[in-house]
Amino acid sequence: MTQSEPKAYYLKTFGCQMNVYDSERMAEALARQGYRETTELDRADLVILNTCHIREKAAEKVYSDLGRIRDVKIARAKDGRETVVAVAGCVAQAEGEEITTRQPAVDLVIGPQSYHRLPELIARTTTARTHIVETEFPGEEKFARMKAPRRVSSPSAFLTVQEGCDKFCTFCVVPYTRGAEFSRPVAKIDAEARELVEAGAREIVLLGQNVNAYHGEDLRGRSASLADLIARLARIAGLERIRYMTSHPRDMSDDLIAAHADIPQLMPFLHLPVQSGSDRILAKMNRKHTAAEYIDLVARIRKARPDIALSSDFIVGFPGETDQDAEDTIDLIEAVGFAQAFSFKYSPRPGTPAAGHDGQVDDAVKSERLLRLQAVLEAQQLAFNAQSLGGVLPVLFERKGREPGEFVGRTPYLQLIRVAADGELVGTTADVVVNDARRVSLSGVIAEA
Structure with missing residues (x-):
């Protein structure tokens, strides 16, 4: 690298959409400092891992990557090139100093609420020659100071409106890694949304740990509700679609349910995690709802928007889960019917109450239950997609596909769909006739005018 070349950064993102949003904001801040992005680790003067702490495997993958990054850092040092290594995100927040103890190659540990200080902290690592750990919780300051112009790499853009959670589910680290619930002011969100639309976004996904x-x-x-916020954003010219995630059943208010019926820009898709169908397990999880209450809530949502597609999260093998509890979860899935879902084996997270619960379930039992649950969910997803065969759906095209002339987009129900067409479709919305439906995606052709 010559003196005139800008420094390069390598940024890897783990986990949820909120981490993707945070990575975008970090990238914008680094660009303003003159950094350029690289996908080649050995060319990076700055390496950032933006981490997730939800499951044990995700955290261990970070340490595996850090071992490889350490080797690259050593090799670059032999050539006289300095490398700053930063761990950001929820693993950083949860483990703090332990990260630098376990992997001394890490120079900076920075929690999710301190990203606005990233350029300053990077500069300090190069002058102080010591590890820096920054894991405070000034949420409002973070958003107030992250003012770099928004960049849009896709017609669908993420926008964080809320962070943290006050629910304290016994399996979840979010209250400890993201802090208490904090909501951004309507005016700030509206301004950022308009900036995104002006930059080319046609869909905005509102994000929150408990949005x-x-x-x-x-x-x-x-105090404005999420429904109030959506109604305001729907007035932005050029904003065709609005989505939000992730939601808690206890906060699915009447005005938000009504918004799905009344606001055309709000897409008919809802990710509403239930986690289990067993009241006994739901109580142990501290979910604050029963299976019957969830099913009743779904009925009210479908009454307001009959065509809505539902998605959910399921945890299999929570401590104390019996065969009957697992059957209760299958019963709930069959009663509700999901368009898609995410399901995982329970993974103890250090510091959460459930990690110390009696009755930890054997991994082989978890695996068996997960396979059965996923078979039911996959059949439901295929059945939901099959309903689209022969129909016409409006598709927002987000990117080019792997094949020449192929474009990939999303239906209002968040179904992935592939279309072969001439010209340029990215960033446009077109009606598509669905001619093939598989479990994970659809295919179709542009409808004739």
């Missing part, structure tokens, strides 16, 4: 608990200040100094 439907949103209660940001409106322009009159009052």
Whole structure:
């Protein structure tokens, strides 16, 4: 690298959409400092791993990557090239100093609420010649100071509106890694949304650890609900679609349910995690709802928007789960019917109450239960997609496909769909006739005018 070349950064993102959003904001801040992005680790002057702590495998993958990064850092040092290694995100927040003890090649540990200080902290690592751990919780300051112009790499853009969670589910690390619930003011979100649309976004996905608990200040100094926020954003010219995730059943308010019926830009798709169908396990999880309450809530949502597609999360093998509890979860899945879902074996997270619960389930039992549950969910996903065969759906095209002339987009129900067409479709919305439906995706052709 010559003196005139800008420094390069390598940024790897683990986990949820909120981490993707945070990585985008970090990249924008680094660009403003003159950094350029690289996908080649050995060319990076700065390496950032933006981490996830939800499951044990995700955290261990970080340490595996750090071992490889250490070797690259050593090799670059032999050539006289300095490398700053940073661990960001929820593993950083949860494990702090332990990261630098376990992997001394790490120079900076930075929690999710301190990204606005990233350029300053990077500069300090190069002058102080010591490890820096920054894991405070100034959420409002973070958003106030992350003012770099928004960049849009896809017609669908993420926008964080709420962080943290006050629910304290016994399996979850979020209250400890992201802190208490914090909602951004309506005016700040509206301004960022308009900036995204001006940059080319046609769909905005509103993000939060518990997004439907949103209660940001409106322009009159009052508390606005998520439904109020969506109604305001729907007025932005050029914004065709609005989505939000992730939600908690206890915060699915009447006005938000009504918004699905009343606001055309709000897409008919809802990710509403239930986690289990057993009331006994739900109580042990501290989910604050029963299976019957969840099923009733789904009925009310479908009454407002009959065509809505539902998605959920399921944890299999929670401590104390019996065969009957697992059957209760299957019963709930069959009663509700999901368009898609995410399901995982329970993974103890250090510091959470459930990690110390009696009755930890054998891994072989977890695997067996997970296979059965996923078979039911996959059959439901295939059946939901099959309903689209022969129909016409509006598709927002997000990117080019792998094959020449292929474009990939999403239906209003978040189904992935592939279309072969002439010209350029990315960033446009077109009606598509669905001619093939598989479990994970659809195929189709552009409808004739």
